[in-house]
Amino acid sequence: MTLLKDNGLDKNTIIFFTSDNGTTYLKDQVDYEFFESVGTLRGLKGDLYEGGIRVPMIVRWPGEIKPASLSDHLAAHYDILATFADLADIKAPNDTDGINFLPTLLSDADEQRKHEYLFWDFAGPELETFQFGEYAQ
Numbered sequence: 773m774t775l776l777k778d779n780g781l782d783k784n785t786i787i788f789f790t791s792d793n794g795t796t797y798l799k800d801q802v803d804y805e806f807f808e809s810v811g812t813l814r815g816l817k818g819d820l821y822e823g824g825i826r827v828p829m830i831v832r833w834p835g836e837i838k839p840a841s842l843s844d845h846l847a848a849h850y851d852i853l854a855t856f857a858d859l860a861d862i863k864a865p866n867d868t869d870g871i872n873f874l875p876t877l878l879s880d881a882d883e884q885r886k887h888e889y890l891f892w893d894f895a896g897p898e899l900e901t902f903q904f905g906e907y908a909q
Contacts, residue, residue: 786859787832788852793817794824820892837877845876848890 776782794817795809796802802809804816815821827849831837854870855877857863864870875883 783834786836787830789828789830790849790852791827793827794819825892831877833877838879841879843876845873845881845884846887846890847871847873847876848887 773782773787776785776787794815795804795807797804797816797818804810810816810823813821813823813826815823815825817824819825829847848870850868850870851873852870853868854864854872855874858872858874864872869887871885871887873884875881875885
């Protein structure tokens with residue numbers, strides 16, 4: 773933010789901050805109980821509960837997004853492509869399930885399309901056949 777401000781770009785730049793989903797269940801990597809990594813949410817990475825799939829997203833766009841506004845709109849990371857395409861005034865690819873969430877960012881809930889459902893096909897860490905990168909159970 774300091775660099776953007778120093779270069780006079782802070783008022784004309786949209787900033788998106790988000791992260792990966794869920795904390796790992798591998799105790800040798802992260803002590804999720806000690807750090808309370810998922811807070812009051814249930815589940816860890818690989819679970820389809822909020823603790824396993826929910827991620828933060830913070831967006832800053834001066835003059836367009838109301839400061840300190842909140843939304844409970846359900847989205848998936850593949851919605852970012854459709855949103856960025858709209859921001860760039862280009863057509864998003866047809867072969868994606870992403871839905872533009874720019875109306876939500878601009879507090880125009882009446883114009884926001886929503887997913888009929890969100891679906892993940894994932895075995896989960898509790899199954900012996902699950903493999904996660906170099907870590908296999």
